[in-house]
Amino acid sequence: xxxxxxxxxxxxxxxxxxxxxxxxxxxxxxxxxxxxxxxxxxxxxxxxxxxxxxxxxxxxxxxxxxxxxxxxxxxxxxxxxxxxxxxxxxxxxxxxxxxxxxxxxxxxxxxxxxxxxxxxxxxxxxxxxxxxxxxxxxxxxxxxxxxxxxxxxxxxxxxxxxxxxxxxxxxxxxxxxxxxxxxxxxxxxxxxxxxxxxxxxxxxxxxxxxxxxxxxxxxxxxxxxxxxxxxxxxxxxxxxxxxxxx
Amino acid sequence: xxxxxxxxxxxxxxxxxxxxxxxxxxxxxxxxxxxxxxxxxxxxxxxxxxxxxxxxxxxxxxxxxxxxxxxxxxxxxxxxxxxxxxxxxxxxxxxxxxxxxxxxxxxxxxxxxxxxxxxxxxxxxxxxxxxxxxxxxxxxxxxxxxxxxxxxxxxxxxxxxxxxxxx
Numbered sequence: 001x002x003x004x005x006x007x008x009x010x011x012x013x014x015x016x017x018x019x020x021x022x023x024x025x026x027x028x029x030x031x032x033x034x035x036x037x038x039x040x041x042x043x044x045x046x047x048x049x050x051x052x053x054x055x056x057x058x059x060x061x062x063x064x065x066x067x068x069x070x071x072x073x074x075x076x077x078x079x080x081x082x083x084x085x086x087x088x089x090x091x092x093x094x095x096x097x098x099x100x101x102x103x104x105x106x107x108x109x110x111x112x113x114x115x116x117x118x119x120x121x122x123x124x125x126x127x128x129x130x131x132x133x134x135x136x137x138x139x140x141x142x143x144x145x146x147x148x149x150x151x152x153x154x155x156x157x158x159x160x161x162x163x164x165x166x167x168x169x170x171x172x173x174x175x176x177x178x179x180x181x182x183x184x185x186x187x188x189x190x191x192x193x194x195x196x197x198x199x200x201x202x203x204x205x206x207x208x209x210x211x212x213x214x215x216x217x218x219x220x221x222x223x224x225x226x227x228x229x230x231x232x233x234x235x236x237x238x239x240x241x242x243x244x245x246x
Numbered sequence: 247x248x249x250x251x252x253x254x255x256x257x258x259x260x261x262x263x264x265x266x267x268x269x270x271x272x273x274x275x276x277x278x279x280x281x282x283x284x285x286x287x288x289x290x291x292x293x294x295x296x297x298x299x300x301x302x303x304x305x306x307x308x309x310x311x312x313x314x315x316x317x318x319x320x321x322x323x324x325x326x327x328x329x330x331x332x333x334x335x336x337x338x339x340x341x342x343x344x345x346x347x348x349x350x351x352x353x354x355x356x357x358x359x360x361x362x363x364x365x366x367x368x369x370x371x372x373x374x375x376x377x378x379x380x381x382x383x384x385x386x387x388x389x390x391x392x393x394x395x396x397x398x399x400x401x402x403x404x405x406x407x408x409x410x411x412x413x
Contacts, residue, residue, distance in 0.1 A: 015372075024267075030333070035288040045293065
């Protein structure tokens with residue numbers, strides 16, 4: 001026998017069938033009515049606010065990756081959802097799901113912090129004293145703040161590149177303050193070569209962003225360090241390096 | 247705030263509470279965590295009651311949008327138990343409302359869809375939403391939801407028709 005369309009719908013529907021027993025219905029009614037008391041709601045609201053503060057403080061640590069929950073075959077319907085950050089969907093779903101190469105990540109999934117760590121581009125070169133862990137902590141903070149819940153992996157990669165761009169810009173400013181021209185030149189070399197931030201380049205459809213990075217860098221090489229300071233501002237470096245709100 | 251407004255809120259929340267409990271019971275494990283998710287949702291619904299849409303279907307979709315956020319937060323940070331839910335938790339443990347299924351092929355077929363497609367299908371099949379309302383819960387435009395639903399349903403049927411049923 002093959003499944004008809006109706007049978008397929010019925011089988012999916014059956015997976016979600018509910019059986020509300022009288023004791024559950026009674027307790028549900030009592031709980032629902034309890035919430036009608038404003039004093040109870042106020043006290044729970046206060047407790048909830050305290051809880052959120054503590055949880056946020058814990059989650060700021062980039063390495064604190066929650067264990068994955070897998071999907072088995074004969075699992076109960078109640079435990080069906082995969083809970084995984086990688087959605088298996090690529091590109092802009094509103095346009096064409098197969099058009100773009102980067103995957104949509106569900107930032108609210110338990111393993112989302114792990115995906116942010118995985119997106120770190122291994123070839124990314126950072127100035128002396130700045131570590132990949134610094135980059136990961138910064139980029140994790142950025143994605144924790146995103147409210148819509150989904151982001152493409154490409155955005156994570158370009159945010160890492162943006163972090164590196166900021167780190168090199170800051171290094172150049174420090175080198176200038178210390179009159180360390182060799183270190184300043186290393187930073188200028190990195191910024192002058194778009195091959196160091198390929199994802200940012202590929203996402204810059206009009207080319208305006210890369211052109212402006214190169215302009216600021218060229219001006220800095222010509223001795224106009226105000227341009228380098230300006231680059232630090234326009235590239236949101238306060239947010240990425242200092243944790244200041246964007 | 248008028249008494250009528252609160253009466254109306256009470257009535258709506260009472261009417262949607264069992265659907266919300268079912269929503270969580272189908273999606274969380276252990277199932278008794280549904281009690282805590284429900285309380286969190288009720289708290290948010292009361293807190294934001296001034297934003298409740300007027301039309302019933304929109305109200306319901308809006309409430310499930312909140313429930314979805316609560317579910318995501320629950321999966322991220324694990325259960326936050328409240329003393330007030332203890333009795334409902336106990337009953338849910340003793341009388342599960344979302345029984346386990348042995349229809350492995352249907353489970354596997356559903357699990358083969360992307361997470362958002364799964365959720366779209368389930369909101370329609372389990373929670374009884376129309377396609378546009380289910381899309382609204384997931385933050386999808388109505389036309390995108392329709393296209394996605396139709397494609398997901400095709401895939402689901404193909405998966406289920408791959409081999410003869412063994413049920």
